[in-house]
Amino acid sequence: MATTLHEFTQFVDPKTFPRVLQIQSGIYYQGCVYEMFGRECSLSTGDLLKIIDITITRFTARSSNNTEVDIPVEYPGLFKLVSDSQPYRSIQEIAVSLNISSHRLGQPVFLSCLEIDLPQGVIRERDSFRITAVTHKLNGGHVQCELLHREPKFCFSLSFSQQGHFIEGEDDQFYTLKEIAEWKISKGRKRTVTEVKAPAKKDFLFSSLLENVCGELILSPVYELKAVTSLSEKFLLIPSNLDVEVVDVTEEFDCDSFVQPLSLSDVFKRPPEFFPVLAKLSSESHFKLSPELESLFHSTQVIIHYAFYAKRILASELCRESARRFLIPESYNGRFKRRPRQFPTAYDLERARSETEQIRVVATREFESVYNGLVSVQAGDEFLVTKGKSCAVSHNGIEKATDSFECLKVTGKSHGAEAKEPVCLPMCLEGGFMELVRDKRQYTIAEICRWFPLPFNVKVSVRDLSLKLDVLAGVPGLHIEEEISDPCLLVSNVDLSEFREVSVNRTDLILNIKQRWAGESSTCGGMSAIEEISEDCYYTLRRYAVATVTPPPRPPKTPKHPPPRPPKMLSSRSESANSETSSCSPMSLCVEPFKQDDFVQCSDSKNGNDKKIPSSPVIFPRPTLQKALAKGRSLDDISIEKNEDDDNDVHDYEYIDEVQLDNIRREYQEQHINVGVKGKPSNTI
Structure with a gap:
């Protein structure tokens, strides 16, 4: 039965691609295929098209005053979603309409307006749950869910046949149009949004696009079909609103009879049984490749062995301006020496607590405390953060911010031994601390990620001799930030003399898939190079790198009106520091009684027991910065x-x-x- 191309686009499931379509009622100007501005504008009756992908290229935005604007998905502004009031009547409708995956953006939240009885328990009315995974089967399928705002954690599954009244939950995150197009718009529905951040004025291509539009915008997606014909090796990009009628004839034709030009992203999405395959670089233009990949793809044919996720370490250059960004492979063979870290606040210092070593720091600014249990800090004071876990993490994994944390203060030296006393520092202390590094050992990049909490500062001490040019060797210092999983393809030449790990997201190539590779496929890893990435790519990776990791708790906020200062009982700071009744003394921790709510339960890494430590009975105001000294240099400048x-x-x-x-x-x-x-x-x- 013939349908319009627009109707086919609205109801087709992208998971069933590729599909073969035959043009029933064509539209053309000159010849069989007439191309204008890179989009196919004419097709003749009887043409066969193999549809391999469908994407959203732009949105038609309608404002409250019925003004319509076409917005491309590359629009750099940020938007907030308005919850869809139209309910879903079944789980199958949700699974078919949305792109659900293990990615953070692909895990939608819904509210059940009806009570649901399950073997594991009861889903009450107005309970919200997150869909974390979906499984498709021949006779249906089911989704894996996690109930929100309930302790202990409650996970359950719902079959596609589950009926109900499900409403989309509130979402307080901000998204780009590209993220909305990929993750946050249901098939066959529109999406209401509000713009929260407009493009910068210097971005003159987009800055005036929504200048006269305010309020809520109703986005209607405009799709584009990616197709190939049996006569050409190039992609055809066909707008979904083209006035043609088509018939789905997938069952009558062999999809493999068409040339298969695929992007690296398309190849990565193929199932494992698709590999290994023989491929050829398409004649279509592509961006400039690195010298390593240029030599590999210069050959007539290449072998794609398998798709996998490679581990990369994201690092930034230690400099004040125009820091370069790098992606370092785990196979990097250079050696690193530690560089001192700077901790702007005591909160940052406590979050860097390690189970492998003590952190020794020196204070760079002065802080005078007038509260019981909190020590005053002089510039030049040394502190030791003992081994163990962060006190902000409780025994059951629920993170809670505390007002202060305990460490050791170095009070002096006698006969080669250091005198130390336990003290408490406020989390909001903006004193600034510089790490004292006495470690002269050299580490590999894998050892740094395994033994030390990131972020971490290093410098290359021995370059990687296997590389012709080690760009990291000339960098004065590196700020190791985090590990990421990078989708890659293992590619080699036909004689298997050269293997390379090719990044899917940062390599723009079109490959023509010829046939399956009949020879032996290698299981060893390939060579990977250090990549210097752009600023935009860096922030995109930071946004998606730790999608499954719970963010740390925020430091305590400072009140607008701090509590009154208690009367000072001692005449000088030196007397106060030596007195047992001093507010800086550890003995004063028990002067004011704490309520039960003032204790935070922490894990003791030394003996494996849980213990309770008191949090401060007040929330400490943020100290103002001390003005520069009248003469001389500050310790910051010296450091x-x-x-x-x-x-x-x-x-x-x-x-x-x-x-x-x-x-x-x-x-x-x-x-x-x-x-x-x-x-x-x-x-x-």
Whole structure:
């Protein structure tokens, strides 16, 4: 039965591609196929098309005053979704209409308006649940779900035949139009959105597109079909609103009789039994390739062995301006030495707590505390963050921010031994801390990711000798940020002398699939190069890299009106530091009684037991920054200057010497005595 191309687009399931269509009522200007502006505008009656993909190229946006604007999916603004009020009557309708996957954006949230009885329990009315996976079977299928806002965690499955009244849940995230087109619009439905961030003025192509449009926008998708014919090796891009009638004749024709030009993304989506295949680079134009890939695809044919996810380490150059971004493969054979880390707040310092080592830092700014149980900080004071897990993580995995955390303060040295005392620092302390690195060992990139919590600062000490040009060797320092999973294809030449890992998302190639490879397929990994990526690519990777990881809790907010200062009982800071009744003393932790709610349960990594530590009875205001000293240099300047000098040091010793640290303390004390008569510092609470 003949249907219009628009009707076929509305009801076809992309999972059933490829489909073969025959043109029943064509439209043409000159010849069989007439191409205009890169889109097919004419097709003759009787033409056969093999549809291999369907995408949304633009949206028609209608505003509240009935103004219509065409917006391409490349529009760089951000939008907030308005929940769809039209209900879904069954789980099958949800599974067919939405793109559901393990990706964070592909896990929709729904509310059940009816009570559902299940063997595992009862889904109450107005309960919200997230769909995490979908399974298709011949006689139906089911979805895996996770109930929200209920402890303990409750997971269950719903079959496609489950009837109900399901409404889309509220979504407070912001999305680009490209993300909405791929994940957040149901097939056959429209989507209502509001713009929350317009493009920058310098982006003159889009900045004025929605300038006179305000309020809610109703988006209607405009689809485009990607097709091939038996006469050409090129893609045909056909708009779905082309005025032609088609008939689905997939069962009557062999899909393999058509040439199969596929992008790397299309090849990656193929099932495992599709590989290995013999492919040839299409004659269509492509972006410039790296020298490594240029030599590989220069051959007539290549073998695609299998698709997989490769581990990459995202890193940034340690510099003040125009930092370069890199993707480092796990197979990188260079060696790294540690570089000192900077922790802007005590919250950042506590989040960096490691189970493998103690973190030794020196304070770079002064902080005077007037609260019981919290220590005052002088610039140059040393602190040790002991081994263990972060105190913000409780025993049952639920993260909760605390107001303070406990560490050790180095109070002095005698006969080669350090004197330490336990102290508490407020999470909101913006004092700034510089790490003291005494570790001279050299690490591989895999050891850094396995032994230390990221982010981490390093510098290449021994370059990778297997590379002709190691771009990381000339970088003064690297900020190792996180590990990501990068979709790749293992590609080799026909004689199996060269294997390469080819990234799917960052390589624009069209391949013509010839046939399956009958020879032996290699199971070994291929070579992978260090990639320098653009700023846009970097932020896209950061957005999707840790989609399944729960973000850390936010640090405590500071109140607008801080509590009144208690009366000072001691005459000087030195007397206060040595007194047992001092507000900076560990003994003062038990002066004010804590309520039950003021305790946070933490895991003790040393003996495996759970213990409760008190959180502060108040929320601490954010201290104001101290003004620069009247003369002399601050410790921040000294630290930065030292790091810059380290880059030119042939020995590459990346630690602060104890003698130099004593000189810094002595210089600061002399400056403090000179300016101390003018008044106390202003950054006190």
